[in-house]
Amino acid sequence: MQIRCANSGELNTLVTLDKISNMTNWSLNDYQNSFNNKQHFIYILEEHGKISACIVVGVVLDEAEILQLWVESNSKRKGLGIYLLNYTLNEIRKKHMVLRVFLEVRDGNVEAINLYKKVGFIEVGRRHKYYNVDAWQFDALVMQKEFLGFL
Numbered sequence: 001m002q003i004r005c006a007n008s009g010e011l012n013t014l015v016t017l018d019k020i021s022n023m024t025n026w027s028l029n030d031y032q033n034s035f036n037n038k039q040h041f042i043y044i045l046e047e048h049g050k051i052s053a054c055i056v057v058g059v060v061l062d063e064a065e066i067l068q069l070w071v072e073s074n075s076k077r078k079g080l081g082i083y084l085l086n087y088t089l090n091e092i093r094k095k096h097m098v099l100r101v102f103l104e105v106r107d108g109n110v111e112a113i114n115l116y117k118k119v120g121f122i123e124v125g126r127r128h129k130y131y132n133v134d135a136w137q138f139d140a141l142v143m144q145k146e147f148l149g150f151l
């Protein structure tokens, strides 16, 4: 298993895998925008040469935001999500001196909410009707994690 930054030739694959793994999936344009943004980082987790998971994080000064995270459908519930998330939190803390991390997650997305709570995120707000999925609207929970103490 290895984690590395995605390259431009992999963005189409990310779109395909995201679509089958994630209700609030991104378009090619979304991935391209993040790829071209110097403050965004797209990390992928590979197993036997195949992409199994992806996370996108944005960093501004000492704050970061988890913008996207998914584990490919057949690889869920094997510890890959928490592994990739912890790796990313470590990277942004060490390399970018991030002190605080935010994210938005669809209300009712128990898998993701449990995962984020498990690594220390707490709920700090709610955005009403933030997500449109097909004909449905969902609130977003805003979650935050603070890094305490020095490395």
Ligand SMILES: CC(C)(COP(=O)(O)OP(=O)(O)OC[C@H]1O[C@@H](n2cnc3c(N)ncnc32)[C@H](O)[C@@H]1OP(=O)(O)O)[C@@H](O)C(=O)NCCC(=O)NCCS
Pocket: 021, 022, 023, 068, 069, 070, 071, 072, 075, 076, 077, 078, 079, 080, 081, 082, 083, 103, 104, 105, 106, 109, 110, 111, 112, 114, 115, 116, 118
């Ligand atoms: C959320 C997601 C990334 C979790 O990835 P994963 O690799 O399956 O999760 P892990 O195996 O690392 O599990 C870590 C923890 O997450 C929580 N979790 C994961 N799947 C869960 C499920 N089906 N039900 C309840 N809790 C779950 C648990 O707390 C779990 O710890 P545990 O195994 O000790 O109970 C994955 O379900 C996913 O891709 N979901 C669709 C995309 C998405 O919603 N992304 C979030 C965007 S904000």
